[in-house]
Amino acid sequence: MKTIEHHLWHPVADAHALTDQPLSVHLLEQPLVLWRDGQGQAQGLHDQCPHRGAQLSLGRVCQGQLQCPYHGWIFNGQGACTHVPAMPDFQPGQAQQARPLSVREAYGLLWVCLSSDGHDLPPFNAEAQSGLRKLNAGPYMVNTSAPRIVENFLDMAHFSFVHEGWLGDAQHTQIPDYQVQATAHGFKLVNAQAWQPQSSALSSGGAMVAYTYEVAHPYAAVLTKVPGADSGVKPGYEESIALFIQPISANQSRVWFRMAIADFEVAPEKVLDFQNTIFLQDKPVLESQRPQLLPLQAGAESFVAVDKGSAAYRRLLQQLGITFGVC
Numbered sequence: 001m002k003t004i005e006h007h008l009w010h011p012v013a014d015a016h017a018l019t020d021q022p023l024s025v026h027l028l029e030q031p032l033v034l035w036r037d038g039q040g041q042a043q044g045l046h047d048q049c050p051h052r053g054a055q056l057s058l059g060r061v062c063q064g065q066l067q068c069p070y071h072g073w074i075f076n077g078q079g080a081c082t083h084v085p086a087m088p089d090f091q092p093g094q095a096q097q098a099r100p101l102s103v104r105e106a107y108g109l110l111w112v113c114l115s116s117d118g119h120d121l122p123p124f125n126a127e128a129q130s131g132l133r134k135l136n137a138g139p140y141m142v143n144t145s146a147p148r149i150v151e152n153f154l155d156m157a158h159f160s161f162v163h164e165g166w167l168g169d170a171q172h173t174q175i176p177d178y179q180v181q182a183t184a185h186g187f188k189l190v191n192a193q194a195w196q197p198q199s200s201a202l203s204s205g206g207a208m209v210a211y212t213y214e215v216a217h218p219y220a221a222v223l224t225k226v227p228g229a230d231s232g233v234k235p236g237y238e239e240s241i242a243l244f245i246q247p248i249s250a251n252q253s254r255v256w257f258r259m260a261i262a263d264f265e266v267a268p269e270k271v272l273d274f275q276n277t278i279f280l281q282d283k284p285v286l287e288s289q290r291p292q293l294l295p296l297q298a299g300a301e302s303f304v305a306v307d308k309g310s311a312a313y314r315r316l317l318q319q320l321g322i323t324f325g326v327c
């Protein structure tokens, strides 16, 4: 049965990880195979041969097409079988067709949609701004559902505890009120503020930082952060970070951050080290949460006023009819 999740685009690999060798990935509990054809275009199929069910990703790429490891049938990126080696004169047809996938490359990642009528990619407006430098952090494997990870990304009240000394401080635990605004495809949290001892890789001191969070895809979110004037960060420095998640299974996810930063000088390792540190602080707490699937029914978990961003996210998942990663 196809659900909304099958009409969405999901990241499955770093773009640079895909070569002319078959790459096995998993999405929504389905095994898939990707490769680059002779033109360098990413191609993908469901990872099961229509002949005897062998895993196509164990095969090889032959002149831009994928050859099954078992009897050597060859498939193009549309799934059409182009050659049956045991019967070289046979013209393969519909019955020999493998199941094709829609594949796109964007934000330094490869994206897959399991349906031919996919929605749009999750938006990341900073991508188009040439004055911002783009970097990817991750992927991070996390043993929990994608919605638990999105909800954590939207949550500022954990900064003083999980990220003490980094994104939050034990002496500044209060989160001022913020606004939830509906958008065309989801919602925004506006003027979400927290006191941060080191708000980014570049900052030298503590400051109140204002964030905007935007959710326009059930397994993605974007934060834009503007440091205060007293933060010690040079004027104009503003960063936008997108969270993109590959839902591998209902309780297993792979996470990327697409960062757009104004500073072209700072060493990429410094930016990535910071992002790794922050996310590796989140990971054990995320993996400890039970249930691993995000509970959507009212009263399943306790909510206080500061959690209204989480409440908005859960409402969006319900409105969209999301079934994968929730309970």
Ligand code: FES
Residues within 6 Å of the ligand: 049, 050, 051, 052, 053, 054, 068, 069, 070, 071, 072, 073
């Ligand atoms: S199982 Fe793939 S060619 Fe036979």
Ligand SMILES: [Fe+2]
Residues within 6 Å of the ligand: 152, 158, 162, 163, 278, 282
């Ligand atoms: Fe966190």
